[in-house]
Amino acid sequence: MSNHEATTGLTDIIPQHIAIIMDGNGRWAQQQGKSRVVGHKAGVESVRSCVTTARKLGVKALTLFAFSSENWQRPEKEVSVLMDLFMFVLTREVKRLHKNDIKFQVIGDLSRFSEKLQKKIAQSQQLTEHNTGMVLSVAANYGGRWDIVNAAKKLSQQVIANELTVDDINENSLHQHTCLATLPELDLLVRTGGDYRISNFLLWQAAYAELYFTDTLWPDFDEQQFKKSISIFSQRERRFGLTGEQVKPN
Ligand code: IPE
Ligand code: IPE
Ligand code: MG
Secondary structure, three states, rough: EEEOOOOOOOOOOOOEEEEEEEHHHHOOOOHOOOOOOHHHHHHHHHHHHHHHHHHOOOOOOEEEEEOOOHHHHHHHHHHHHHHHHHHHHHHHHHEEEEEEEOEEEEEEEEEHHHHHHHHHHHHHHHOOOOOOEEEEEEEEEEOOHHHHHHHHHHHHHHHOOOOOOHHHOOHHHHHHOOOOOOOOOOOEEEEOOOOOOOOOOOOOOOOOOOOEEEEOOOOHHOOOHHHHHHHHHHHHOOOOOOOHHHOOOO
């Protein structure tokens, strides 16, 4: 972790890798007597603000949960609005990401998306692939179990091809095949919307992440709220199995 002074207003430790479960769009809209999709549209502004703030603070990787493998089971109309919104936002924002030296990537099983969306994603990834300021990963049709199963499959293929023996399978080699393997370890996992669960997000990657849950609904999660989550992270003592004395700075 880098010590980035006076950015969040304090001398907070800035996490290198933050992931967010962006939850609560539907309830935000329903509370105002509006349809759920109004909440999804409003949530786009929070995405923008988090990306900008993370980049400004020197966060190296930001990973956002946009659509889970379970979200396909929602009403067809809501799914289709979400897909249209993804396409629309990507088209509108990718140049801005590029200008800010942000590398964009989508993690998840893309095969279920329309050809048009898959193409847009590929183009956006290509345009930004050499950027080094920050990596923005959007998880779409992503599931943590899918990620681990996928890694297991790749290892099996390597064993069959005699590139690996069964004894070469360990935490490190499996990790290499999971999504986000090239990024810094996940430091902070935020969930908005008031629920205390992971909902099949980064199961493997969250092993030692600090968890932060807030009741704030995603469209209300602004720069100040984001900085607050970083401040709280900064006050946590990460022990990684050691004793408090072992990890205390001298
Ligand atoms: C999160 O908000 C966005 C997606 C899952 C796509 P929700 O749509 O889950 O909002 P709530 O939880 O119903 O309020
Ligand atoms: C998690 O939110 C997925 C995303 C934020 C994309 P959900 O609203 O789908 O999670 P559950 O159903 O409450 O667990
Ligand atoms: Mg939800």
